[in-house]
Amino acid sequence: MRHLVLLGIALSSLVVMPAAAVGQAGVEDAVRQSIIDSYAFGRDNLMDEAGGYSKAGSAEFWSSGGLLQWVPADTPPLSYESNSLTPKHIKVIPLADGVALVHMYVEGAYHATGQAPVPNYLTRGTLVVVLEEGEWVTRAAHWSPIRGGTGTNQTAID
Numbered sequence: 134m135r136h137l138v139l140l141g142i143a144l145s146s147l148v149v150m151p152a153a154a155v156g157q158a159g160v161e162d163a164v165r166q167s168i169i170d171s172y173a174f175g176r177d178n179l180m181d182e183a184g185g186y187s188k189a190g191s192a193e194f195w196s197s198g199g200l201l202q203w204v205p206a207d208t209p210p211l212s213y214e215s216n217s218l219t220p221k222h223i224k225v226i227p228l229a230d231g232v233a234l235v236h237m238y239v240e241g242a243y244h245a246t247g248q249a250p251v252p253n254y255l256t257r258g259t260l261v262v263v264l265e266e267g268e269w270v271t272r273a274a275h276w277s278p279i280r281g282g283t284g285t286n287q288t289a290i291d
Contacts, residue, residue, distance in 0.1 A: 161225040164233055164262060164269055172220050172239075181210040187263055187272040196256040196276035204271075217241035218254060231264035238279070255279045 191204040218241040244250035261273040
């Protein structure tokens, strides 16, 4: 299983203009819309978009618990048997030119190819995204299940 947990995946192919060119409100709107579009792509195509991670990789705590994971930039996208994941209450906080913090919730159900289904995915995420070559990509993430829901069942990249 060379797949990673879903939701670092949330920020695949986030194309926006540089932060300085669009201002803080523009960055917030662009990152938020990119996340919404990325999840829609995953639902519509039953796979995540390629890319989405910093060329330096991403340090992540997944909602399955466990130790800190290192996600390489070239990790292949996750594919699904089914996917109804939807991001909600997305709050983007620009920190510096080309760096933003994202807080959000994700809910739904999914069945990643080759893994057990997750029928009640309900989690909150905090992500650090950076602008690289015109795309917002994940540099770090922390996912935590919300009471009454479950996180993922994957605990490592194989």
